[in-house]
Amino acid sequence: MSGYLANWRAENDAARVWKGGYRRYDLLKEVTIAIGVVLGLVVLLSVLFSSPDERPSTIAQWSRQMPLDFASTAVAELDGTSGLATYGPPYNHNAEGQIEWFIKLQKWFGVSHPINTAADYVLDPLAAIPGRPDLTRAISTYRAAPAKRRLAWASAYANALAATKPAPRVVRGHIVLAPGGYGPVATLMNSLLALAQSGGLDGALLTSRQFFQTDYTKPLLFLADGSQLDDRAHAEHLLGEQWGMMNETGSYPGQVWLWLYTFWYQIAPFNSSDNSDVLVMTVMSVLSLLFVMVPFLPIVRDIPRWVPIHRLIWRDHYRSAAGAE
Amino acid sequence: MLGVVVNLNHPAHFVHWGFFQMSISNLIAIIVMLVVFAAAILLPFPGHRRRGGAS
Amino acid sequence: MSAAAAGGPPAAEPAMKPTWTGRLRAAALHRWPPERLLPDVQPTYVASWIYVFGALSLASLVVTVLSGSVLALKGPGWWHFTSVGHFINSTHMWAVELFFFFMVIHLWGKYWMAAWRGGRARVWMSGAVTFLVAIPCALTGYVSQQNFDAQWISTQAKDAFNSVGIGAFFNLTNFGQMYSYHVLLLPVAVLGLVGAHVLLVRRHGVVPPLERGRVIGS
Numbered sequence: 001m002s003g004y005l006a007n008w009r010a011e012n013d014a015a016r017v018w019k020g021g022y023r024r025y026d027l028l029k030e031v032t033i034a035i036g037v038v039l040g041l042v043v044l045l046s047v048l049f050s051s052p053d054e055r056p057s058t059i060a061q062w063s064r065q066m067p068l069d070f071a072s073t074a075v076a077e078l079d080g081t082s083g084l085a086t087y088g089p090p091y092n093h094n095a096e097g098q099i100e101w102f103i104k105l106q107k108w109f110g111v112s113h114p115i116n117t118a119a120d121y122v123l124d125p126l127a128a129i130p131g132r133p134d135l136t137r138a139i140s141t142y143r144a145a146p147a148k149r150r151l152a153w154a155s156a157y158a159n160a161l162a163a164t165k166p167a168p169r170v171v172r173g174h175i176v177l178a179p180g181g182y183g184p185v186a187t188l189m190n191s192l193l194a195l196a197q198s199g200g201l202d203g204a205l206l207t208s209r210q211f212f213q214t215d216y217t218k219p220l221l222f223l224a225d226g227s228q229l230d231d232r233a234h235a236e237h238l239l240g241e242q243w244g245m246m247n248e249t250g251s252y253p254g255q256v257w258l259w260l261y262t263f264w265y266q267i268a269p270f271n272s273s274d275n276s277d278v279l280v281m282t283v284m285s286v287l288s289l290l291f292v293m294v295p296f297l298p299i300v301r302d303i304p305r306w307v308p309i310h311r312l313i314w315r316d317h318y319r320s321a322a323g324a325e
Numbered sequence: 326m327l328g329v330v331v332n333l334n335h336p337a338h339f340v341h342w343g344f345f346q347m348s349i350s351n352l353i354a355i356i357v358m359l360v361v362f363a364a365a366i367l368l369p370f371p372g373h374r375r376r377g378g379a380s
Numbered sequence: 381m382s383a384a385a386a387g388g389p390p391a392a393e394p395a396m397k398p399t400w401t402g403r404l405r406a407a408a409l410h411r412w413p414p415e416r417l418l419p420d421v422q423p424t425y426v427a428s429w430i431y432v433f434g435a436l437s438l439a440s441l442v443v444t445v446l447s448g449s450v451l452a453l454k455g456p457g458w459w460h461f462t463s464v465g466h467f468i469n470s471t472h473m474w475a476v477e478l479f480f481f482f483m484v485i486h487l488w489g490k491y492w493m494a495a496w497r498g499g500r501a502r503v504w505m506s507g508a509v510t511f512l513v514a515i516p517c518a519l520t521g522y523v524s525q526q527n528f529d530a531q532w533i534s535t536q537a538k539d540a541f542n543s544v545g546i547g548a549f550f551n552l553t554n555f556g557q558m559y560s561y562h563v564l565l566l567p568v569a570v571l572g573l574v575g576a577h578v579l580l581v582r583r584h585g586v587v588p589p590l591e592r593g594r595v596i597g598s
Binding site: 023031053090113216221232255256258292301318 | 418419420421422423424425426427428430432435436438439440442443447459460466467469470471473474475477478480484489491492493494496497498499500501504505508509512515518522525526527528529530531532534535536539540542543544545546547548549551553554555556557559584585587588589590591
């Protein structure tokens, strides 16, 4: 061990200062040429290939193209069973979030972007619609009912949406289900569908706090709870299990440098764990730290000496030095 | 779009090896990186035979 | 020619109490004398094409910042509606691809040269941290595109950040916040790190070749 450390120290001391020859070199010229080369390459690539720009999905599009998926997502937000409603921090307290051993970072950092899915996505946007006494009555009835009754209505509606016999139908923008005990939920969902299809829900969700907005959290998370974004992502090979983190839309090169990050999600135990994200973040944090600390890691710092790629890089120096001896 | 010679706005082709999959464009990027690295260390550097400066 | 002889102010007399400014100047000049900061010679062993990839990485960063500045001048929506805007966006995207391309080759070269030797550990470390900070810088760019890609990346990547609590104050679905990080905060961090990295290289010089038991340069 002390021999290894002594060699390490000697190697460092020997490499501190170059006492050999120098030759003429123009630093500014090299950087200028490099900028010129890169500028040329960038312009060439841009002219040849351009860049991708696939239009974003909107809630209006989603509700028009996939009205049943929209409604089943909306009813899940209403009864608190959606992915977002059961997410936990930073959106709500309905779950603890991901855990690693005793460490619950997701929970400890708290609810900083509170979203009440029933109010924010269904009841409040509907309550703002004027001139609809039937809708006002439906909202009051829903709000006044005990929790168990509300859940029963919503579950019945969700089950009817998922049924195959009889399958739900959409008739002139209206969802038609088999008769059932849906309470006011059917009115709520059909009204929300109409609002969404008119484009009003996109705007209502964005500007719920104030007129000027740059925070798309609410409409984005609602879209993400449905299947619209997922279906588009699947077609573009952007899903996690498709190594999607590395990919770009279309046939463009993507983020190749994320290869190791996405790799962990493809293998056990990460690919089947509820805590996959925190586990992968932990692994990658440790590896990143090791990457920064390479100069101090035995074996890793010695491999370049054992694998003689450096003999190719400095072959002229070694030849000159051998000649001079 | 200004001056698109090669339209890449179509679904990508992918290569599959077991559980691993990668788009052709990403694969090309990696291969080009390896080729350029190999070329950088193998190709002779101009003026390398001159012994410049004090030795 | 001294500053005083050239018509500039004289340096403080040695008998006076040292000033912060004077101390900083002395420390900087000691570490980076002009001929080391802007050299016009280099060691004879610097004779391989692998050495140009640091400059190419820097050049790619320059082009990324320039193209990004044009996009910032016109605002985040511009590139969706005009051909010129789309072209500038393309140059920004390809400059970023080249930045990572050249940076990784530069990293490979420096690893196989064991370029951390001789007191150059901080050179390696600052370079590694630059790479690690460039990744969230790119990520904030991807989620600022205001298109489908941005929608997908923000709603997916948020899970990773939420899982470690960072999502509580770094909200990928908040376009305004992400745009601010992308246009100002993270580029400043990357440029600061690259600046430190380059200054450290200038201070310590390019690492000499690996030798087998021989004193280098004799």
